[in-house]
Amino acid sequence: MEGRAVLLDIDGITRSFGGVTALAGAAFSVKSGTIHGLIGPNGAGKTTLINVLSGITKPDSGSALFDRKPIHMLPPHRVAALGVARTFQNIRLFATMSCLDNVIAGQHLVAGRPFLPRLLGLSSARHEELKWREQAMGRLERVGIAHRAGVSAGSLSYGERRRLEIARALASNPRLLLLDEPVAGMHQKGLEEVGGLLRSLVQEGMTILLIEHNMSFVMRLCSIITVLNFGRTIITGTPEEVARHPQVVEAYLGANCDHA
Amino acid sequence: MTPFVIKFIAIYGSLINFIGINALLALSLYVTFWAGQLSLGNAAFAGIGAYTAGVLTMSFGAPYVASISAGAVLAGIAALVIGLPVLRLRGVFLAMATLAFGEVVRIAAVNLQITGGAQGLVGIPNVTNGWIIYGALVAVGYFLARLRGSRIGWSFESIREDETAAAAMGINTTYYKTLAFVIGAVIAGLTGAIYAHLNFIITPGEFGFSAAVQLLIYNIVGGTRIWYGPILGAVLLTALPEVLRGVGVTAGPIRMFVNGVILLLVILYLPNGLVSLFRRFGASKGAKSEERAESAADGGASRAA
Numbered sequence: 001m002e003g004r005a006v007l008l009d010i011d012g013i014t015r016s017f018g019g020v021t022a023l024a025g026a027a028f029s030v031k032s033g034t035i036h037g038l039i040g041p042n043g044a045g046k047t048t049l050i051n052v053l054s055g056i057t058k059p060d061s062g063s064a065l066f067d068r069k070p071i072h073m074l075p076p077h078r079v080a081a082l083g084v085a086r087t088f089q090n091i092r093l094f095a096t097m098s099c100l101d102n103v104i105a106g107q108h109l110v111a112g113r114p115f116l117p118r119l120l121g122l123s124s125a126r127h128e129e130l131k132w133r134e135q136a137m138g139r140l141e142r143v144g145i146a147h148r149a150g151v152s153a154g155s156l157s158y159g160e161r162r163r164l165e166i167a168r169a170l171a172s173n174p175r176l177l178l179l180d181e182p183v184a185g186m187h188q189k190g191l192e193e194v195g196g197l198l199r200s201l202v203q204e205g206m207t208i209l210l211i212e213h214n215m216s217f218v219m220r221l222c223s224i225i226t227v228l229n230f231g232r233t234i235i236t237g238t239p240e241e242v243a244r245h246p247q248v249v250e251a252y253l254g255a256n257c258d259h260a
Numbered sequence: 261m262t263p264f265v266i267k268f269i270a271i272y273g274s275l276i277n278f279i280g281i282n283a284l285l286a287l288s289l290y291v292t293f294w295a296g297q298l299s300l301g302n303a304a305f306a307g308i309g310a311y312t313a314g315v316l317t318m319s320f321g322a323p324y325v326a327s328i329s330a331g332a333v334l335a336g337i338a339a340l341v342i343g344l345p346v347l348r349l350r351g352v353f354l355a356m357a358t359l360a361f362g363e364v365v366r367i368a369a370v371n372l373q374i375t376g377g378a379q380g381l382v383g384i385p386n387v388t389n390g391w392i393i394y395g396a397l398v399a400v401g402y403f404l405a406r407l408r409g410s411r412i413g414w415s416f417e418s419i420r421e422d423e424t425a426a427a428a429m430g431i432n433t434t435y436y437k438t439l440a441f442v443i444g445a446v447i448a449g450l451t452g453a454i455y456a457h458l459n460f461i462i463t464p465g466e467f468g469f470s471a472a473v474q475l476l477i478y479n480i481v482g483g484t485r486i487w488y489g490p491i492l493g494a495v496l497l498t499a500l501p502e503v504l505r506g507v508g509v510t511a512g513p514i515r516m517f518v519n520g521v522i523l524l525l526v527i528l529y530l531p532n533g534l535v536s537l538f539r540r541f542g543a544s545k546g547a548k549s550e551e552r553a554e555s556a557a558d559g560g561a562s563r564a565a
Contacts, residue, residue, distance in 0.1 A: 056424065077427050080427075080428060085429065092425035092428075094418060095421065104414065105418045106429050108411065108431050109429070113409070114410065114411065118409060118410050119403070121406075169429070172430060
């Protein structure tokens with residue numbers, strides 16, 4: 001663990017919306033090949049931080065380095081091109097497309113799909129299409145919804161939608177995966193399956209930054225956890241260290257719980 | 261040709277030509293719809309193409325192919341100039357900017373000397389025929405059908421579905437939105453240029469706001485989820501007055517009424533347009549894998565049941 005290289009270095013990121021301060025100097029680093037948990041009460045700034053890291057929101061100050069390259073001022077597509085993929089807390093699938101087409105669309109960064117061979121009707125274009133279709137099918141199998149490939153994404157159940165978002169994010173072979181509450185609303189069986197999936201992804205060399213409210217899921221899965229509150233980093237440490245930290249207990253249970 | 265065919269073409273030849281022109285213009289708007297953008301400037305782009313080609317042919321004696329190519333290119337350049345600043349933004353800005361642009365083009369055509377003013381450009385040689393119109397329609401249709409499934413086509417579709425998600429998976433949304441807008445304008449400019457050589461005369465009013473809205477209606481009635489939807493809409497609504505005349509309803513207010521009723525019915529009951537009557541959307545292209553996916557889906561459903 002100690003020997004791992006830092007893949008993502010977040011330093012003093014601030015961002016306010018009008019008078020509301022969402023991030024007030026959040027700082028921590030994510031090591032390569034780990035599942036890094038990001039927890040905190042509602043409104044702690046977790047989703048804003050993910051939005052900054054994926055280029056959707058620009059920070060007021062501070063920096064984020066991905067593989068030593070600054071990403072905090074890049075537009076989203078440039079960040080994605082460096083190898084950062086994400087899912088959304090409020091699920092942003094392509095609802096009228098089939099599940100398979102959602103994943104195929106997600107291959108934008110890796111699949112060439114040039115227009116000219118298609119225009120000329122060359123067989124190479126057809127072979128390429130089949131190859132990427134197979135690969136997309138593989139991603140659906142990986143997240144466990146291959147049997148829903150032809151169904152439109154809008155007709156999936158809530159848990160299946162979350163899985164499809166992960167499959168679409170995986171389609172571009174990212175190095176860093178930002179997951180915003182990937183198991184919200186899932187049953188125990190789904191929880192275990194997604195947990196197993198994330199573990200296997202990390203074993204293959206991927207790095208995952210995971211926002212999740214389900215504490216036992218985070219504690220079991222993550223090797224390192226960062227706690228945010230009021231846009232500040234309270235602590236970054238192992239699950240045991242985090243669980244013992246007095247400010248974490250306070251943030252989650254409320255300061256006055258002893259007197260209640 | 262049999263006497264019947266000859267007679268049919270003699271009576272309906274110009275209608276058939278207009279159907280082709282309208283189908284091409286509807287396709288030009290479809291491309292911007294494809295990338296989730298609403299343009300109200302495509303009639304104006306057709307106007308730019310028409311006047312460019314007309315002036316080149318009449319004043320400079322340019323050959324037909326050169327004139328219509330120049331018309332298409334100039335419309336594309338105009339779209340690039342408008343699109344680049346506006347398409348960085350999201351939402352209704354393109355509709356507003358193109359609406360204003362359409363008026364600018366119309367007023368310019370009314371006031372410029374070279375365009376013949378309000379009377380229009382008169383005496384353009386009659387070179388275009390049905391073969392050219394339908395050749396262009398087949399070419400544009402094939403182009404768009406092949407674009408679907410390419411990197412560009414997938415990007416357009418992703419942006420239409422969710423621009424934020426599209427950007428997060430690496431799509432340069434400004435680039436692809438501008439590309440869709442420019443391709444649409446080139447098709448519109450080409451069509452305008454072909455039209456100018458069909459009709460002997462072009463006037464500014466033909467390329468105004470009502471023409472832009474007409475293209476919108478073709479798209480909505482036909483459906484914008486697949487390239488042949490707008491063609492269907494254009495064919496039906498262009499032929500409709502003739503069909504109505506055939507059953508004894510003469511043109512006039514009743515025609516607009518029937519148009520309105522059709523539009524309303526489609527919006528209420530077929531939000532994906534008439535094409536949704538005979539095509540299931542959302543599924544993958546390529547019949548084989550579609551079948552496979554569907555049978556797999558059925559299997560999953562029966563397992564679940």
